[in-house]
Amino acid sequence: MTIRDNCSLADRNTFGMDIRADSLIDWASTDELKNVLHDIEQPILMIGGGSNLLFMGDFRGTVLHSTISSIEVIGGDSDHVHVRVGAGVVWDDFVAWCSINGYWGVENLSAIPGEVGASAVQNIGAYGVEAKDVIDTVQTICLADGSERDFTNAQCRYAYRQSIFKNELKGQYAVTYVIFTLSKVAQPKLGYGAIAQEVERLGGPTLENIRKAVIAIRESKLPDPKLLGNAGSFFMNPVISEQEFNIIRSNYPDVPSYPAPDGMVKVPAGWLIEKTGWKGRSLGPAAVYEKQALVLVNKGGATGVDVKRLADTIIEDVKQKFGITLTTEVNYI
Secondary structure, eight states: OEEEEEEEOGGGSTTOOOOEEEEEEEEOSHHHHHHHHTTOOSSEEEESSSTTEEOOSOEEEEEEEEOOOOEEEEEEOSSEEEEEEETTSBHHHHHHHHHHHTOBSSGGGTTOOSBHHHHHHHTOEETTEEGGGTEEEEEEEETTTOOEEEEETGGGTOBTTBOGGGTTTTTTEEEEEEEEEEESSOOOOOOSTTHHHHHHHHTSSOHHHHHHHHHHHHHHHSOOTTTSEEEEEOBOOOEEOHHHHHHHHHHOTTOOOEEOGGGOEEOOHHHHHHHTTOTTOEETTEEEOTTOTTEEEEOSSOOHHHHHHHHHHHHHHHHHHHSOOOOBSSEEO
């Protein structure tokens, strides 16, 4: 365990905001976290890789970060395997491990930044797959009393980019491990975006090829946060009624869409933003990435306030043009 006071978080958030926290604690086990809970300065912020955060200024409190980095098979049968993964494991390292070992279920989530613990909180998703599809159990510690609690998939109340940890229990539990149920049997999911075409070009739907295809597609349109500060997808894709969608389609016959539960329709937020003319444009030192309108970037020297001002302007313009209010996927701190 390491404890640092008045610590810069510039390398702990992918926007590269040079802000500070009163205290930063990296903890490597459940016991370590329990031992420091009674001494922690409030408020508390739990972070993973910092890939879904926008700091609006210095954080006056304690930042907690897990460095639990184990991956272990804990059970399974002829068709499935149960894998317990530490919250501090880099998400894409886990996906690579699954690919090497022949375990299906997370390959479409290749190259998503962040760590395993945060994936269970955020319910990350891409190309037709969400973390909730493979999560069995989320193991946690209650920050109020240090007690351990396991949450089943159902108890996590997963929805699109949502979980109980982002809503009713926000800030109350620290994730220690996530147990995934993966398939030993090939289950390629190629019905989203350009994956099928890229996989075919690579030689067919093997785990390795699907992973390579997803990485290639993501790298072609998403900036490397080490080179250009960003948090990946800044907005959620809105889910609207079929009636609302038909109104948009009457004016824009080419509008892309995907089916959503209960007869609703999901429309790409990036398409809506592009149609308002924001793709590639700047507002001060913050900008919309020229290759993907869903991504907001720090061109250099931007503050959280700068990025939020751009996001708010985009939200207002999309609402004026389409009557849809975009919701941020990134969390403002």
